[in-house]
Amino acid sequence: xxxxxxxxxxxxxxxxxxxxxxxxxxxxxxxxxxxxxxxxxxxxxxxxxxxxxxxxxxxxxxxxxxxxxxxxxxxxxxxxxxxxxxxxxxxxxxxxxxxxxxxxxxxxxxxxxxxxxxxxxx
Amino acid sequence: xxxxxxxxxxxxxxxxxxxxxxxxxxxxxxxxxxxxxxxxxxxxxxxxxxxxxxxxxxxxxxxxxxxxxxxxxxxxxxxxxxxxxxxxxxxxxxxxxxxxxxxxxxxxxxxxxxxxxxxxxx
DNA sequence: TCCGTTAGTTACGTTGAGGTAATTGGTTAC
DNA sequence: GTAACCAATTACCTCAACGTAACTAACGGA
Numbered sequence: 001x002x003x004x005x006x007x008x009x010x011x012x013x014x015x016x017x018x019x020x021x022x023x024x025x026x027x028x029x030x031x032x033x034x035x036x037x038x039x040x041x042x043x044x045x046x047x048x049x050x051x052x053x054x055x056x057x058x059x060x061x062x063x064x065x066x067x068x069x070x071x072x073x074x075x076x077x078x079x080x081x082x083x084x085x086x087x088x089x090x091x092x093x094x095x096x097x098x099x100x101x102x103x104x105x106x107x108x109x110x111x112x113x114x115x116x117x118x119x120x121x122x
Numbered sequence: 123x124x125x126x127x128x129x130x131x132x133x134x135x136x137x138x139x140x141x142x143x144x145x146x147x148x149x150x151x152x153x154x155x156x157x158x159x160x161x162x163x164x165x166x167x168x169x170x171x172x173x174x175x176x177x178x179x180x181x182x183x184x185x186x187x188x189x190x191x192x193x194x195x196x197x198x199x200x201x202x203x204x205x206x207x208x209x210x211x212x213x214x215x216x217x218x219x220x221x222x223x224x225x226x227x228x229x230x231x232x233x234x235x236x237x238x239x240x241x242x243x244x
Numbered sequence: 245t246c247c248g249t250t251a252g253t254t255a256c257g258t259t260g261a262g263g264t265a266a267t268t269g270g271t272t273a274c
Numbered sequence: 275g276t277a278a279c280c281a282a283t284t285a286c287c288t289c290a291a292c293g294t295a296a297c298t299a300a301c302g303g304a
Contacts, residue, residue, distance in 0.1 A: 008227075008228040008229075008232075009228060010224045010227050011157075011171055011173050012173045014173075017227040017231040018173075018174075018227070020230070020231050020234055021152065021153075021224060024223055025147050025152045026147055026148070027144040030143065030147045031143075035133075051135040052136075066241065067237070067238050067242070068234045068237055068238060069233065069234060069236075069241075090234075090237075093226065097219045097222040097223055098147075098223075100222075101143060101147050101219055101220075102143060104146065104215065105132050105140070105142040105143035106130040106131065108212065108215070109130050109142050111212060112142055112212075113138065114191075116189050119189040120189070
């Protein structure tokens with residue numbers, strides 16, 4: 001019994017997992033999953049928290065995540081509309097590595113900026 | 123003494139860490155760092171292993187990583203040219219989360235494909 | 245009656261990511 | 275001499291990502 005999946009390989013250009021990687025290795029996905037890790041969140045709240053995202057892109061991002069089974073969409077029969085998004089169990093397995101990326105960016109940006117200056121001054 | 127850096131926040135559109143996140147939350151970066159995690163690698167070998175990447179994009183990716191201090195470039199005074207790339211200590215701190223993303227894509231693509239079919243059939 | 249509210253869609257335009265192909269440079273092999 | 279080798283650059287083109295703005299539906303409130 002093999003424990004890994006040797007049939008799927010992101011390094012192969014044509015492997016379906018490559019496209020999946022492209023979707024999860026993405027700033028909006030990382031940020032969205034990081035925020036949803038705090039619990040079920042309304043569309044409008046997500047839009048506010050994800051600084052600079054447009055409604056169009058947020059909708060597209062959430063649709064893709066929903067389609068892949070990473071997020072569930074809860075629609076309330078209210079007016080004005082109220083829709084909440086929540087990580088699925090599968091989606092939660094992405095929370096740790098994606099949140100780690102966000103943390104990394106924040107924790108190491110100072111060092112990165114120094115490195116960049118040194119490189120550009122070379 | 124604060125342990126975190128409250129001054130940097132990827133969720134703020136204008137924070138420099140946002141751009142840094144955009145660079146690391148990227149399929150080519152994830153794949154490149156994953157491969158470099160196995161040790162110092164020649165340009166040509168990287169190009170072969172990163173299926174489908176063009177020389178131009180690989181060069182750009184490596185330059186950006188080098189500039190940010192995640193990768194070091196070793197040039198040998200030989201002909202034909204020989205250049206090797208290696209993760210720095212800082213770059214290695216990204217290996218775990220980025221490799222995790224690649225693994226995730228491979229390990230969950232089957233489930234994702236099923237979810238997608240169900241969604242599209244809805 | 246008209247406005248505000250929220251999630252979402254559509255049309256449109258701009259920017260950037262990324263691929264292809266041609267070219268460089270200096271050796272070694274033929 | 276000329277071809278091959280390898281890393282890298284450049285010009286050129288295409289397509290996807292993304293933002294903006296206008297618009298919709300359906301109800302409550304002034």
